[in-house]
Amino acid sequence: MTALKPEIPMIEVCDVVKSYKDQIAVNKVNFVINHGDYVALLGPNGAGKTTIIEMIEGIIKPDSGEIKIDGLKWAGNEKYLKSILGVSLQETRFMDKLTVQETLKLFSALYNTSHDRVDDIIRQTGLGEKKNSYVDNLSGGQKQKLAIGISLLNDPKILLMDEPTTGLDPQARREIWDILKALKLQGRTMILTTHYMEEAEYLCDKIIMMNSGNILAEGNLRNLLNRHAEGGIIEITAETEPNALALYDLINSINGLCQISEKKVYMKSATPVPLLKKILSLAEKNDIPVNNLQCRSMTLDDLFILMAGRHLHE
Ligand SMILES: Nc1ncnc2c1ncn2[C@@H]1O[C@H](COP(=O)(O)OP(=O)(O)O)[C@@H](O)[C@H]1O
Ligand SMILES: [Mg+2]
Structure with a gap:
């Protein structure tokens, strides 16, 4: 009888450390994320959330420790890993004189993905009525939806969303939540950073609480509160x-x-x-x-x- 192969986690972060000069931004952090899970990195400004996300994105390298995505390290696997990651940065700058549809087509050409997905993405992100509007004229929430749309162009297995709703009004926040929830039903895995506890509670299966580069606690909402409260x-x-x-x-x-x-x-x-x-x-x-x-x-x-x-x- 052949033994069952244990499922490889989608993301493994192992003893990861990152410092900037004498500032430790991420201090020996460990966590594992499984297929289809939505996980929140919940913490205040300066907790180290963006630094972790950027290391997973491959934008910056850890000083020590290891990150594996779908069982693979970045070195030697760049093409594959880029094809399975969808990234929305804390701030995205667009070209103001392009429309929503033109922006998506431009990024689609840059990423070498098929234009076929653009209309579907406009629909999924609720930007149908705005598809011919200049980016310049979009609200904060609509710009954020466009950033999420861009992250979907390569039909990624994993979404990395850095503060997707910071600064948005409650209505816009709710709309973004609905978009992200619908993406979960498609079987995607997500790490989201936030300092809004309601966002972590509403969207995520697992919550990792961070402060000053350290994980303070992790688990699902009920476990976290039961264990500590x-x-x-x-x-x-x-x-x-x-x-x-x-x-x-x-x-x-x-x-x-x-x-x-x-x-x-x-x-x-x-x-x-x-x-x-x-x-x-x-x-x-x-x-x-x-x-x-x-x-x-x-x-x-x-x-x-x-x-x-x-x-x-x-
Ligand atoms: N490029 C950088 N140069 C120097 N310090 C940085 C840099 N990026 C982040 N830091 C510092 O690292 C810590 C963690 O930052 P960050 O990961 O952006 O936190 P968060 O996203 O949780 O707000 C902060 O103290 C921040 O000032
Ligand atoms: Mg940040």
Whole structure:
């Protein structure tokens, strides 16, 4: 009997390090992405998301460690790997005096892909009504759809999307999400970078939380929250930042799992109600006014604050 061949992961990132002068942008990062999975690199500015994406794209090389895509390293496999990757950069510049359709045809010629896909891509990205509009006249969301369209020209197995919705309004963001969701049904694999937890939650099977070049936690949404969020989160808003700091010092002496961010103090607790009572009586005793108080289930942003001491986005 022949043994079953274990499936090769779509992307393997193994002990990857990248520094810029004395700044470590990516610090020994490891992860594996399987066929058909949508994975979010979720983290604030400077977390190292773009650096990782650019190393997978082959634009920059790791200082050490290894990246394999469909089981292959970049060296010696450039042609094949370019044919299976679709890339949308954090910012794309277009030629303003070309229409949407002309832009797609131009990139199609540059990438040596068939023009046949252009009309289909215009449809898939919801740009039908805009196909004869100059790129100059597109909204931010429409430009982003065009960037996604360009990434689809080679009918890629893997999509690398660097902050596809940053700065867009909620409606445009939602439209991009729908486009990316439909691409998932076609069996594509995707890495998406974002600092919006809702985006990671809505689109991705797996979430990799990053800060300062390190992976803080990874798993699917339920696993991440279950693993780290027994009980609930208490969020207390003080009147001023010094008051918040005073409150933080008091709470820290009775509950180690707390963090402060501006006027808010956050803590995780398996037994939030008695803890809340204790905190309120301490605040009263010490004359610290409390403006607002919440007790709720943990979100990915709470988890991030507890682990990194800062929000996913400012
Ligand atoms: N070309 C570069 N030269 C110097 N430092 C860089 C360069 N690119 C990124 N960095 C630094 O590396 C860190 C990670 O950046 P980046 O990967 O762009 O993070 P993210 O995409 O998560 O915002 C940041 O501290 C950033 O300033
Ligand atoms: Mg970035």
